[in-house]
Amino acid sequence: MKPAPFDYVRADSREEVLAQLHEHGDQARIIAGGQSLVPMLNMRLAKPGVLVDVMQVASLSGIEASDAGIRVGAGVRQATLLDWAGRDPRLPLLAKALPWVGHTQTRNRGTVVGSIAHADPSAEQPLCLLTLGGSLQLRHRKKARSIPAAEFFVGMMATARGDTELIESVTFPAAQPGAGYAFGEVARRHGDFAIVACAAVATGEGIRLGVGGVADIPTVRELPLPGASDFDDALNQYAWDLDARDDLHASARYRRELVRRLGRETIEEALRCRN
Known part of the structure; x- marks a missing residue:
């Protein structure tokens, strides 16, 4: 498919970008790399009146x-x-x-x-x-x-x-002194959007675990350290609270299990990476 007609403005300054946004409001869209926006334009999921290119600013x-x-x-x-x-x-x-x-x-x-x-x-x-x-x-x-x-x-x-x-x-x-960081994800192929992605920050006091690909927005929760009596229950509760749903890529049950398993693996890696 081809995009719906639109005007194109290649802005040379921040002030020009802001002026275009002020003039056109919700009919204007910013374009930079275009890796997400251009496919949406081609499928007509987005139909802006004006594209404002910021890459020359x-x-x-x-x-x-x-x-x-x-x-x-x-x-x-x-x-x-x-x-x-x-x-x-x-x-x-x-x-x-x-x-x-x-x-x-x-x-x-x-x-x-x-x-x-x-x-x-x-x-x-x-x-x-x-x-x-x-x-x-x-x-x-x-x-x-x-x-x-x-x-x-x-x-x-x-x-x-x-x-x-x-x-x-x-x-x-910036990274916190003494903290460890780790990231992991499962996708159908490398480079595809994640079925589940996990990012972990580990300190001596606890874990901060972010999960993407399950809920409508990425989410973060503070968890106890592995080995604590309530760690497994806390991670399991987190998996359920994300309210996973079945879709073409994975079932809700599979996503919950990935949160438990990939979440634990990412947390353990973050703990190993503490400096």
């Missing part, structure tokens, strides 16, 4: 590092962040999760912020941002705001972004 294309975390601009491609994470000890979870994202070809085009904005519950990058307790920086023509990832995802491919807001960047917190 220099102020949106950088990665800023600090002791507190890594801020990733809206134009940063997934392959760029994967290369960065492989060299930066502050990003161990991303270094493990990003190789699961699509394939080399799609990572060379797709952007980090674009995947998070798309908010597919099976995608790896929203899950990592949520598990790490990250945040998003949004800007309207007249004001800016920061929102925690826990408040950003509100439903199946639905977010708290306003129609006239631009997601300028996302911030991933």
